[in-house]
Amino acid sequence: KQEVTQIPAALSVPEGENLVLNCSFTDSAIYNLQWFRQDPGKGLTSLLLIQSSQREQTSGRLNASLDKSSGRSTLYIAASQPGDSATYLCARGQGGSEKLVFGKGTKLTVNP
Amino acid sequence: KAGVTQTPRYLIKTRGQQVTLSCSPISGHRSVSWYQQTPGQGLQFLFEYFSETQRNKGNFPGRFSGRQFSNSRSEMNVSTLELGDSALYLCASSHLWSYEQYFGPGTRLTVT
Numbered sequence: 746k747q748e749v750t751q752i753p754a755a756l757s758v759p760e761g762e763n764l765v766l767n768c769s770f771t772d773s774a775i776y777n778l779q780w781f782r783q784d785p786g787k788g789l790t791s792l793l794l795i796q797s798s799q800r801e802q803t804s805g806r807l808n809a810s811l812d813k814s815s816g817r818s819t820l821y822i823a824a825s826q827p828g829d830s831a832t833y834l835c836a837r838g839q840g841g842s843e844k845l846v847f848g849k850g851t852k853l854t855v856n857p
Numbered sequence: 858k859a860g861v862t863q864t865p866r867y868l869i870k871t872r873g874q875q876v877t878l879s880c881s882p883i884s885g886h887r888s889v890s891w892y893q894q895t896p897g898q899g900l901q902f903l904f905e906y907f908s909e910t911q912r913n914k915g916n917f918p919g920r921f922s923g924r925q926f927s928n929s930r931s932e933m934n935v936s937t938l939e940l941g942d943s944a945l946y947l948c949a950s951s952h953l954w955s956y957e958q959y960f961g962p963g964t965r966l967t968v969t
């Protein structure tokens with residue numbers, strides 16, 4: 746069974762701090778890993794997609810890495826801001842399908 | 858380019874009724890997937906469509922069904938609603954084989 750785990754479930758940090766969100770998955774035959782952001786009551790916003798042949802992707806203050814051998818992905822957020830407060834979800838994809846398997850998410854609060 | 862749109866945004870139904878939710882993908886996207894999000898179970902895959910054909914189905918009862926039209930718009934139907942069907946239903950679209958999913962704002966279904 747393909748499972749995705751995100752720890753911690755919640756994280757509170759002061760503004761300006763650099764932080765790392767963790768995502769682990771079973772089955773190293775992962776095809777891709779996608780990070781999303783979800784604001785309360787809203788849909789998901791795609792942040793970064795890492796294909797299985799890649800090790801990391803960067804967008805602005807965000808950097809995501811993928812280590813298939815250890816079954817881990819991390820999302821690094823630099824110089825956090827209150828506007829970064831949201832739930833961050835990681836999801837693994839599988840070849841031959843658009844299906845994503847999601848973790849339960851990490852709820853991030855950045856305090857001014 | 859317009860994003861994924863879902864209608865209606867909010868819906869209140871009574872147990873035993875049926876409901877139809879609609880999703881219009883991003884222009885040019887022919888793959889559409891549906892997910893159910895609840896506080897307890899998180900995001901769970903319902904089904905995936907491409908070119909009017911269901912390619913993959915999640916572990917949900919037969920009361921949940923869907924279809925896709927020739928213009929790539931998709932609908933999902935839930936018959937004989939139960940209280941446990943109360944959830945945020947999210948639709949995502951993508952170019953097939955790009956694996957980057959774009960989500961709509963969701964339909965919040967409340968069953969009373």
